[in-house]
Amino acid sequence: MSGRSARGAGRARPSAGSGADAAAGYPGGMPEPRTFRDEPVSFVRRSGRMSEAQERAFAELAPHYLLDVPRDVAWTSVHPEARLDPAAEYGREAPLIVEVGSGQGHAIVAAASSRPAEDFLAVEVFRAGLARTMLDADRAGARNLRLVEANAPEVLSSYLPEAAASEVWIFFPDPWHKKRHTKRRLVRPGFGATAGAAIRDGGLLRLATDWEDYALQMREVLDGAPEFERAFEGEWAERFDGRVMTAFERKGLAKGRDIRDLTYRRVPRA
Numbered sequence: 001m002s003g004r005s006a007r008g009a010g011r012a013r014p015s016a017g018s019g020a021d022a023a024a025g026y027p028g029g030m031p032e033p034r035t036f037r038d039e040p041v042s043f044v045r046r047s048g049r050m051s052e053a054q055e056r057a058f059a060e061l062a063p064h065y066l067l068d069v070p071r072d073v074a075w076t077s078v079h080p081e082a083r084l085d086p087a088a089e090y091g092r093e094a095p096l097i098v099e100v101g102s103g104q105g106h107a108i109v110a111a112a113s114s115r116p117a118e119d120f121l122a123v124e125v126f127r128a129g130l131a132r133t134m135l136d137a138d139r140a141g142a143r144n145l146r147l148v149e150a151n152a153p154e155v156l157s158s159y160l161p162e163a164a165a166s167e168v169w170i171f172f173p174d175p176w177h178k179k180r181h182t183k184r185r186l187v188r189p190g191f192g193a194t195a196g197a198a199i200r201d202g203g204l205l206r207l208a209t210d211w212e213d214y215a216l217q218m219r220e221v222l223d224g225a226p227e228f229e230r231a232f233e234g235e236w237a238e239r240f241d242g243r244v245m246t247a248f249e250r251k252g253l254a255k256g257r258d259i260r261d262l263t264y265r266r267v268p269r270a
């Protein structure tokens, strides 16, 4: 199974997120998951209708930008046998940079339009953000960008072929700052194997957050992951100059928080 077929054709099995959690607003009425492999997912479905412009973006721009992913149990799931074929999808062989949780798409649209020799993939579950990303990408003429509306760990661990990405970016992931919610964080024990599957030997995992406790957790998780080694000296990495300022970074700064970057290198596979 590959990219542009059978949208929503995955088996609709009941999931932990069915019933009251069922996704009004998600195409096909498929439920949203609360768990992935028995662990909580790192997002909650944001409510709110899309504007007319956003609906139009989906109708007009999705055929070019949005990957048509075979689903499994829920709308943001990825069928375990589905695989992206990057060379076929982008029409060439080029380094692939993946941004997880791309939000409104500011960082990835800026990167894609200024780095035409590389290909970019935005992974996001927030539909209005995906619509905004497509509108901005279209305006910027970025043809080397694709979007996938799916749960990022499933994209990293199975939808992308092993070692397909030269870099994975995770900027300002949801901090889940309440003690009882930290288990929902995207970067938690085990995430090294998830990201490490997608990144080629020597490739980079770049992270940034304004939440100190999460920065410490990211560093602890990735320092302990056999798939990665530090690609920075000292306590934290330098600010990644390929990262444009987004509203989340600006908000963190306005609240007086320090922004912490981390960069890890994928160690060669045995």
Ligand SMILES: C[S@@+](CC[C@H](N)C(=O)[O-])C[C@H]1O[C@@H](n2cnc3c(N)ncnc32)[C@H](O)[C@@H]1O
Pocket (backbone or CB within 6 Å): 041, 042, 043, 100, 101, 102, 103, 104, 123, 124, 125, 126, 129, 150, 151, 152, 153, 170, 171, 172, 173, 174, 186, 246, 247, 248, 249
């Ligand atoms: C705090 S926002 C930051 C957005 C963007 N990186 C920025 O700096 O502006 C985090 C984003 O990650 C997305 N997200 C969280 N968990 C996700 C997951 N498991 N798969 C895909 N996207 C996810 C959320 O929908 C949200 O848009």
